[in-house]
Amino acid sequence: MSDITRSDVAHLARLARLAVTDDELDVFSGQLDAILDTVGRVSDIPDDVPPTSHVVPLTNVLRPDEPAPSLPREAALAGAPDAEEGRFRVPRILGESQ
Amino acid sequence: MTELTRLSAVEIARRVQAREITSAEVTRAHLDRIEAVDPSLNAFLHVDRDVALAAATAVDDEIAAGTVRGPLAGVPVAIKDNIATRDMPTSCASRILEGWRPPYDATVVRKLREAGLVPLGKTNLDEFAMGGSNENSAFGPVRNPWDAGRVSGGSSGGSAAATAAGETPLALGSDTGGSIRQPGAFTGIVGVKPTYGTVSRFGLVAFSSSLDQIGTFGRSVLDAALLHEVIGGHDPADQTSIDAPLPPVVEAALAGARGDLAGVRVGVVRELSGEGNRPGVLTAFTDAVRVLTDLGADVVEVDCPSFTYAVPAYYLIAPSEASSNLARFDAMRYGLRVGDDGTHSTDEVMSLTREAGFGPEVKRRIMIGTHALSAGAYDALYGRAQKARTLIVRDFAAAFEHCDVLVSPTVPVTAFPIGERVDDPVAMYLADLCTIPTNLAGNAALSVPCGVSVDDGLPVGLQIMAPALADDRAYRVAAAYELARDTSSGTPFADTIPEPAVLETTS
Amino acid sequence: MTSTVDAAPYTVEEVCEHFDPVMGLEVHVELNTATKMFCGCRNEFGAEPNTHVCPVCLGLPGSLPRLNARAVEGAVKIGLALNCQVRERSGFARKNYFYPDMPKNFQISQYDDPIVFDGHLDVPLDDGSTWRVEIERAHMEEDTGKSLHMGGATGRIHGASYSLLDYNRAGVPLIEIVTRPILGAGTRAPEIARAYVSALRDVIQGLGVSDVRMDQGSMRCDANVSLMPKGSTRFGTRTETKNVNSLRSVERAVRYEMGRHAGVLLSGGTITQETRHFDEQSGTTSAGRPKETFADYRFFPEPDLVPIEPSAAWVEELRAGLPERPWERRARIQTEWGLSDEELRDLVNAGALDLVADTVEAGAPAESARSWWVSYLTQQANAAGVELADLAVTPADVARVIALVAEGTLTNKLARQVVDGVLAGEGTPDEVVAGRGLAVVSDDSALTAAVDEALAAQPAIAEKIRAGKTKAAGAIVGAVMKATRGQADASRVQSLVLERVAAGS
Missing domain, CATH: 1.10.10 (Arc Repressor Mutant, subunit A)
Incomplete structure (x- = not known):
């Protein structure tokens, strides 16, 4: 049985950069708990089964080191919430306490 | 429906290319149809009449000059809104990406244009393709043409409903756990998930990269096959793309419709075909299997015991990959930005934006995936799910040793009422029971309508699964079944799709 | 900011009276491929911001990575030059963490199956001895973008009110080379750190797979340092010092951290596990970001890239093509040419060693070859304000001129005129002789x-x-x-x- 608490949800939300509300902590802890109970069934599977990460039987797919056109800078910045001097403008990177 | 919007893609292509009608006329008819019924259905998130008509006119001009780009030149098509389009927004039905215009076309979109198809617009979906009912769209649920109170299925619900309702003859969707086949079944049309790696994912906004596959919708098997051949094939821009010829799916669809199924070995997957299905679904499925037998197929029962791990494994792998794939939506380079008022740091702006921009199902999955990949849980959850995947691959391999195709109901239920399951994610997840194994193993599968349920009169899907790179087998069986079905009922199933009720209020 | 008051740093000799230092060096090398690791954008230093970007390296929704063959080759070459084993099957993994200079908020890297592993480098030290540094692994990954911090007094991240991002560097191929803990170095730890990075730079330069310019960031070193009490075998808490941008700084940073750790420990304090920032001016380090206590990168296999299985034949082909190690070549040349240490040093300092060696390989006597490069050609390079290696004359040209003198076709004075002609772009030495009519009258x-x-x-x-x-x-x-x-x-x-x-x- 899993046992997802409000503080577990808060921790996951912090890792995933989700500023969840207090109400969400309640709702999600119940829902995540139920989901993890269902998916936890995979723990029955024996250790000696090898994992599968890719289903295509491909190896060594490589690209030749040949330049291709880049985007025009205006196109690269077109979707930016904010830009300045040809660069993406973002809020200060460190918080007040750092 | 006006006559033009009832036509199959094959027939539209024939008439346009024979210059009996113009692509512009056909396109206009579909745009008019969208104007008439989409306020009720909510299948489209973006339609640009001028762009679509300009594309159609260009194709008409080429045809007039003697150039036909391909078998579907001049035929309208709808594109799921998680596939990048240079001339239309790509929102993934999410607030976080609302209004974003990609500076590039997905490979499949480029191929559509090169083949002379006419994109009508972008279709609604569950946010980032996460869901099975289209209720997770930030822009409202898609309504089922059969019953506006019911879901269209998901996540490609917009593409499915649009095709079923005659808003488009063809549509593209994406299928990560059943997201083409399930809405195809719920709306009574054909939905195809090709073999993983045979249709480029370049330009498909990733949900779960190792499971996602772009596929097709049509109101007939042949229509879906023709579109499949347009979009399929090796693409160097997708390094998981298989460098091998596409299986001959059009040829198989034509062959199936000509011949019988003598000698074809069909396996009924016991784990997917029993009591878990609603009675009406099971009856329709059993009838369909009888038709296959009548067509000469050798039908046997097969066991795939590890399929019981499919839903748990899927709901670990898909959220895990999603938690990583969706990390890029962080308010820095594109999309929504919330809280940038000079007082918040990047970290805080990221968190506020993601909180405001993602819906609850997306948040749930991101958190599940974050948990499943975390150091303390990886071995017991994500790592274990990868082992489950191995077992499911083995079950398929064993079954395909003595079966050419496997069959099951596409979904254990029919389209359910909107709102019925929104607060119960686990119940929602179980609806993907039959479709998920194929995504985990990477093989091919499609859903073809097999009548309606006696319980509620809603359509039921027959799922036909084939080995990887043997998609043609599924098409052959589906086409043979489709013809027998329509012959026995006397009416093409596509013509029995009801006219959508125009809702009095749109909410 | 850190609240730790730095104790007066101890000298390494004082440190080693009480402690044994343990070092781990992580060196990132940017490969000099024509294009980035996973897209066709140019890998070029110094371009206008955000002009070498595309949907892939900007991490736009729907884009997919495409692995660069030359980057894999560069990684294997570096591994072979470091005596590593090449993994038969390796793959990429995603390292997940949020940072605005990383467009996808995950870095495509390698986790538990790096492409090369278990190697060593015998590092020459100043006293002529060598020190074996064990290499744990070298793996491929992609570089991040660059941030400009605005609105603060210092241009540093602290105190900035916003930042501006340029993603030209995002996706540039990186090889991260990780040593095993370096133990037993004692007071020589700083020297060994420097000598290792220097030797690594020379080896990689010899391979030609990277510019290895520390000043431009194409080679970057993170120095992990910890102290354990003498006689103990349990490693102490380590710090990771970043922004170490020159060989001299490597040595200084290690020396400073050893002294600082000792100061903290001897005054009864504890070392905080953290990233520290080296300041070139003061030669000191300061606390950077504290490592998140729950640092959990949630590695998992990159689903968009398939495994790499280098064939044995290809690996052997690369191995056969490896150049001689620079210091081994130097030692051989010194013996073969009978050079004094001073002469050798002059050659190395003038950047002439390889040129002379190549001239000798092209058939010229060592003495003539050396004389040409260190005197006349060095003068010409100085006059033109270019590096010796950038002169428009090849070692083969110089060898030919020397041969023409030896056979009497040219006098030394004429030979200089021929070289001038070659430098002026008039063709090969023989073409210049013919063109200018410079042959000795020997009739x-x-x-x-x-x-x-x-x-x-x-x-x-x-x-x-x-x-x-x-x-x-x-x-x-x-x-x-x-x-x-x-x-x-x-x-x-x-x-x-x-x-x-x-x-x-």
């Missing part, structure tokens, strides 16, 4: 006639020579050289003069 009959003419013109001098004053021959030689516009071999003229006088001319 004895023509020379003899010129000598006879000069003797006849100056009978008094001819008489002096005949009387045994051979020094007087110089005037006749000069006249002949003038008459032939310098294209005669002066020593040949000299002997001809003596011959003709003796013969009674």
Whole structure:
């Protein structure tokens, strides 16, 4: 049985950069708990089964080191919430306490 | 429906290319149809009449000059809104990406244009393709043409409903756990998930990269096959793309419709075909299997015991990959930005934006995936799910040793009422029971309508699964079944799709 | 900011009275491929911001990575040069963490199956001995973008009010080379750190797979340092010092951290596990971001890239093509050419060693080759304000000129003119000789006639020579050289003069 608490949800939300509300902590802890109970069934599977990460039987797919056109800078910045001097403008990177 | 919007893609292509009608006329008819019924259905998130008509006119001009780009030149098509389009927004039905215009076309979109198809617009979906009912769209649920109170299925619900309702003859969707086949079944049309790696994912906004596959919708098997051949094939821009010829799916669809199924070995997957299905679904499925037998197929029962791990494994792998794939939506380079008022740091702006921009199902999955990949849980959850995947691959391999195709109901239920399951994610997840194994193993599968349920009169899907790179087998069986079905009922199933009720209020 | 008050740093000798230092060095090397790791954007330093970006390296929704074959080759070459094993099957993994310079908020890297592993580098030290540094692994990953921090006083991240991001560097191929803990170095730890990075730089430069410019960031070193009490085998808490941008800084940073750790520990304090920032000016380190206590990168296999299985034949082909190690080549050259340490150092400092060696390999005697490069060609390079290696003359050209002198076709003076012609872009040495008509007049009959003419013109001098004053021959030689516009071999003229006088001319 899993046992997802409000503080577990808060921790996951912090890792995933989700500023969840207090109400969400309640709702999600119940829902995540139920989901993890269902998916936890995979723990029955024996250790000696090898994992599968890719289903295509491909190896060594490589690209030749040949330049291709880049985007025009205006196109690269077109979707930016904010830009300045040809660069993406973002809020200060460190918080007040750092 | 006006006559033009009832036509199959094959027939539209024939008439346009024979210059009996113009692509512009056909396109206009579909745009008019969208104007008439989409306020009720909510299948489209973006339609640009001028762009679509300009594309159609260009194709008409080429045809007039003697150039036909391909078998579907001049035929309208709808594109799921998680596939990048240079001339239309790509929102993934999410607030976080609302209004974003990609500076590039997905490979499949480029191929559509090169083949002379006419994109009508972008279709609604569950946010980032996460869901099975289209209720997770930030822009409202898609309504089922059969019953506006019911879901269209998901996540490609917009593409499915649009095709079923005659808003488009063809549509593209994406299928990560059943997201083409399930809405195809719920709306009574054909939905195809090709073999993983045979249709480029370049330009498909990733949900779960190792499971996602772009596929097709049509109101007939042949229509879906023709579109499949347009979009399929090796693409160097997708390094998981298989460098091998596409299986001959059009040829198989034509062959199936000509011949019988003598000698074809069909396996009924016991784990997917029993009591878990609603009675009406099971009856329709059993009838369909009888038709296959009548067509000469050798039908046997097969066991795939590890399929019981499919839903748990899927709901670990898909959220895990999603938690990583969706990390890029962080308010820095594109999309929504919330809280940038000079007082918040990047970290805080990221968190506020993601909180405001993602819906609850997306948040749930991101958190599940974050948990499943975390150091303390990886071995017991994500790592274990990868082992489950191995077992499911083995079950398929064993079954395909003595079966050419496997069959099951596409979904254990029919389209359910909107709102019925929104607060119960686990119940929602179980609806993907039959479709998920194929995504985990990477093989091919499609859903073809097999009548309606006696319980509620809603359509039921027959799922036909084939080995990887043997998609043609599924098409052959589906086409043979489709013809027998329509012959026995006397009416093409596509013509029995009801006219959508125009809702009095749109909410 | 850190609240730790830095104790007065101890010298390494004082540190090692109480502690044994443990070092781990992580060196990131940017490969000099034409394009980035996973897209066709140019891998080029110094371009206008955000002009070498595309949907892939900007992490736009729907984009997919495409692995660059040359990057894999570079990684394997580096591994082989570091005596590593090449993994038969390796793959990429996603390292998940949020940071605005990383467009996808995950870095495509390698986790538990790096492409090369278990190697070593025998590092030459100043006293002529070597120190073996064990290499744990080297793996491929992608670089991040660059941030400009605005609105603060220092341009640093602290105090900035916003930042501006340039993603030209995002997706540039990186090889991260990780040592095993370096133990037992004692007071030599700082020197060994520097010597290791220096040797690594030379090896990689020799491979030609990276510019390895620490000043431009194409080689970057993170130095992990910890101290354990003498006699203990349990590692202490380590710090990771970043922003170490020169060989000298590597040494200084390790020395400073050793002293600082000792100060903290000896005054009863504890070391915080953290990232520290090296300041070139002061030679000190300061606390950077504290490592998130729950640092959990949630690695998992990159689903968009398939495994790499280098074939044994390909690996052997790369191994066979590996160049000699720079210091081994140096030692061999010194012995073979009989150079003093000072001469060798001059050659190395002038950047002439490889050029001379290549000239020798092209057939020239070592002494002539050395002389050409360190004197005449160095003067020309200085005059033109370019590096010696950037002169428009190849070692093969120089070897050819030396051969032409040896066979008597050119005098040294003519040879310099030929080299000038080559530098001026007039072609190969032979083309310049032909083009400028610079060959020595070696036709004895023509020379003899010129000598006879000069003797006849100056009978008094001819008489002096005949009387045994051979020094007087110089005037006749000069006249002949003038008459032939310098294209005669002066020593040949000299002997001809003596011959003709003796013969009674």
